[in-house]
Amino acid sequence: MSLLVVGSVAFDAIESPHGKVDRTLGGAATYFSVAASFFTHVNLVGVVGDDFSDQDAAIFAGRKIDISGLERAPGKSFFWAGRYNENLNERVTLATELNVFGEFNPRLPEKFRSSKHIFLANIDATLQRSVLLQIKGKPHLVALDTMNYWIERAPLELREILRHAHILMINDAETRQLSNEHNLLRAARHIFTLGPKTLVVKRGEYGAMMVDRNGVFCVPAFPLEEPQDPTGAGDSFAGGFMGYLASGKAPNDAALRRAMVYGSVMGSFAVERFGLERLRHLKRREIVQRARHFARLTQFRL
Amino acid sequence: MSLLVVGSVAFDAIESPHGKVDRTLGGAATYFSVAASFFTHVNLVGVVGDDFSDQDAAIFAGRKIDISGLERAPGKSFFWAGRYNENLNERVTLATELNVFGEFNPRLPEKFRSSKHIFLANIDATLQRSVLLQIKGKPHLVALDTMNYWIERAPLELREILRHAHILMINDAETRQLSNEHNLLRAARHIFTLGPKTLVVKRGEYGAMMVDRNGVFCVPAFPLEEPQDPTGAGDSFAGGFMGYLASGKAPNDAALRRAMVYGSVMGSFAVERFGLERLRHLKRREIVQRARHFARLTQFRL
Numbered sequence: 001m002s003l004l005v006v007g008s009v010a011f012d013a014i015e016s017p018h019g020k021v022d023r024t025l026g027g028a029a030t031y032f033s034v035a036a037s038f039f040t041h042v043n044l045v046g047v048v049g050d051d052f053s054d055q056d057a058a059i060f061a062g063r064k065i066d067i068s069g070l071e072r073a074p075g076k077s078f079f080w081a082g083r084y085n086e087n088l089n090e091r092v093t094l095a096t097e098l099n100v101f102g103e104f105n106p107r108l109p110e111k112f113r114s115s116k117h118i119f120l121a122n123i124d125a126t127l128q129r130s131v132l133l134q135i136k137g138k139p140h141l142v143a144l145d146t147m148n149y150w151i152e153r154a155p156l157e158l159r160e161i162l163r164h165a166h167i168l169m170i171n172d173a174e175t176r177q178l179s180n181e182h183n184l185l186r187a188a189r190h191i192f193t194l195g196p197k198t199l200v201v202k203r204g205e206y207g208a209m210m211v212d213r214n215g216v217f218c219v220p221a222f223p224l225e226e227p228q229d230p231t232g233a234g235d236s237f238a239g240g241f242m243g244y245l246a247s248g249k250a251p252n253d254a255a256l257r258r259a260m261v262y263g264s265v266m267g268s269f270a271v272e273r274f275g276l277e278r279l280r281h282l283k284r285r286e287i288v289q290r291a292r293h294f295a296r297l298t299q300f301r302l
Numbered sequence: 303m304s305l306l307v308v309g310s311v312a313f314d315a316i317e318s319p320h321g322k323v324d325r326t327l328g329g330a331a332t333y334f335s336v337a338a339s340f341f342t343h344v345n346l347v348g349v350v351g352d353d354f355s356d357q358d359a360a361i362f363a364g365r366k367i368d369i370s371g372l373e374r375a376p377g378k379s380f381f382w383a384g385r386y387n388e389n390l391n392e393r394v395t396l397a398t399e400l401n402v403f404g405e406f407n408p409r410l411p412e413k414f415r416s417s418k419h420i421f422l423a424n425i426d427a428t429l430q431r432s433v434l435l436q437i438k439g440k441p442h443l444v445a446l447d448t449m450n451y452w453i454e455r456a457p458l459e460l461r462e463i464l465r466h467a468h469i470l471m472i473n474d475a476e477t478r479q480l481s482n483e484h485n486l487l488r489a490a491r492h493i494f495t496l497g498p499k500t501l502v503v504k505r506g507e508y509g510a511m512m513v514d515r516n517g518v519f520c521v522p523a524f525p526l527e528e529p530q531d532p533t534g535a536g537d538s539f540a541g542g543f544m545g546y547l548a549s550g551k552a553p554n555d556a557a558l559r560r561a562m563v564y565g566s567v568m569g570s571f572a573v574e575r576f577g578l579e580r581l582r583h584l585k586r587r588e589i590v591q592r593a594r595h596f597a598r599l600t601q602f603r604l
Contacts, residue, residue: 087484182389185527206508209522218599220511220520225487257602291604297520298600300559302593 002041002066003246005032006106006131007121007145007235009046009070013081013095014274016088018228024275025056027078028121028145031232034279035239035266036119037063038287040246043112045069045131049077049100059276069109073100088230088271089205108134116140117246119238120165122147125157132164141251143167143242144196145234151177159194168196169238172203184209185216198256200241200263202234208267210260214253219260220297222268222290229274233267236279240266265290304343304368305548307334308408308433309423309447309537311348311372315383315397316576318390320530326577327358329380330423330447333534336581337541337568338421339365340589342549345414347371347433351379351402361578371411375402390532390573391507410436418442419548421540422467424449427459434466443553445469445544446498447536453480461496470498471540474505486511487518500558502543502565504536510569512562516555521562522599524570524592531576535569538581542568567592 010027014020033042041064048056048070060067078101081094106127113136120128122145132142144165150158151174158178162168168191172184179187188199188211198212207220241263249255265287272278312329316322335344343366350358350372362369380403383396408429410417415438422430424447434444446467452460453476460480464470470493474486481489490501490513500514509522543565551557567589574580 183527185525203508206505207520207522209525211525216525216599217602218509218522220509220522223487223511223513223518225485254603258604261602261604295602295604297518298602300519300563300597300600301556302560302563302597 003117004115006045010078015083028235031235032239035236036243039243047071075100163195167198169200227271236270237263237267305419306417308347312380317385330537333537334541337538338545341545349373377402465497469500471502529573538572539565539569
């Protein structure tokens with residue numbers, strides 16, 4: 001089954017203590033689709049400007065990614081610049097230039113409209129809603145990301161799209177802000193009243209936590225001696241998570257747990273190098289190996 | 303096999319958003335020995351003042367805890383007062399009155415000197431060393447706790463005792479301070495050069511992480527909707543961890559992993575109520591149940 005993702009395709013300028021790049025392909029939909037394409041076919045919907053070259057598009061070529069929904073508009077692509085602190089756990093945004101992304105109005109190619117697995121990356125909640133309205137029939141699984149901007153500026157629109165989402169996949173600060181609860185269990189209970197029946201909390205260097213009616217499942221972050229660039233880690237996590245589920249597995253508890261592990265695997269690779277560098281050269285067998293390593297990291301027998 | 307613990311027995315005044323107690327029995331050796339006594343016999347060495355009553359000693363009665371090494375000195379017992387913030391992840395110390403603990407000079411009763419499992423709770427590194435010098439023969443396992451005060455004020459003394467410790471069990475801030483490394487893997491590698499071959503990092507609401515030559519093992523914190531008082535969580539963790547290992551298990555990788563789980567189990571119970579309230583009424587079967595719950599929290603099949 002193929003997996004639809006709608007979100008940003010961007011150029012990033014990134015500084016970390018481990019280096020600096022002035023312009024590298026990024027954006028939530030890019031990280032997501034590259035990560036997910038190791039597991040399933042991905043249909044990408046986004047917008048780029050006329051600065052997006054064939055060379056940029058090469059990242060999608062030879063992968064199971066259909067970019068016929070990647071609109072090209074006159075103007076420049078979304079641009080983001082940021083700098084990470086020494087420990088990579090904080091960042092400052094140096095520039096956000098929406099450019100053509102500011103006018104983004106997602107239009108799904110006809111062949112994408114029967115998608116059963118959908119990931120709505122972090123964009124305007126109204127646009128996330130408009131994507132779902134273009135879907136024919138009832139999707140199996142809709143997962144949603146959002147951020148503080150929409151939680152603060154568009155609470156009603158966010159509530160509307162949340163009613164239609166099965167899985168909310170956000171970080172811990174967003175979880176606390178949306179629910180007005182510090183405790184993540186109580187936060188999850190609040191979020192369940194808004195629509196989603198599963199909450200996936202991304203906690204950076206502390207891993208990820210899933211809460212649903214089956215209880216709680218935790219995966220640590222993969223211990224790396226020298227992560228270089230956290231950009232795209234959360235979207236790569238989402239790509240591994242949704243890619244695994246869209247590859248034909250019934251989303252039962254065991255499959256959701258594996259999805260959490262594959263999400264963590266893809267997030268851990270993403271941070272090893274700048275931008276998409278590591279995912280670009282990743283091999284399927286490395287994914288399998290790292291998933292086994294996650295087992296060694298967490299498994300015990302009483 | 304019995305387990306020796308040397309550390310503080312104190313009275314605590316605790317404020318949290320969930321309540322307030324003016325004077326409750328606490329101290330590292332108290333939490334440790336009550337937690338460990340569910341797994342093995344514990345020999346406690348510490349000092350209390352003449353304000354320590356038979357009623358206070360009742361917590362140890364009926365448990366496998368030998369308090370013949372609990373010295374009674376003229377004066378008042380160690381007193382600590384602290385207040386936790388709303389989310390229980392920060393605290394301010396309101397008072398620290400060392401009292402008789404300021405003159406503490408641990409003397410091991412003869413029958414304690416052949417102990418094979420030893421936990422040196424957070425006290426002066428020189429005293430930790432003097433405890434080991436009283437031990438006859440070679441102990442199987444020496445675990446050590448310390449804190450920022452000793453890392454800053456007694457670095458040479460701390461280095462000396464570290465040479466004789468198998469396991470260092472500290473929190474993440476202490477790990478980073480001692481090693482001058484933010485990254486916990488690099489921090490562990492540094493600490494291994496100082497003596498310990500196993501590092502256990504206590505990470506509060508994020509659980510615990512063990513690093514040794516077998517690699518890394520992570521356990522999340524048990525998700526609780528309403529923890530009340532984090533006081534003693536780390537010492538209860540240490541009690542569960544060392545108690546399990548001292549109960550006759552060879553400290554191989556599988557046993558160390560289980561020790562991490564039982565440590566987390568005991569820490570999670572400790573925070574559920576104020577002071578020792580929860581541990582005091584804990585049943586063995588609740589420990590077994592919660593350990594199984596930790597399995598559900600973390601286990602997956604690829």
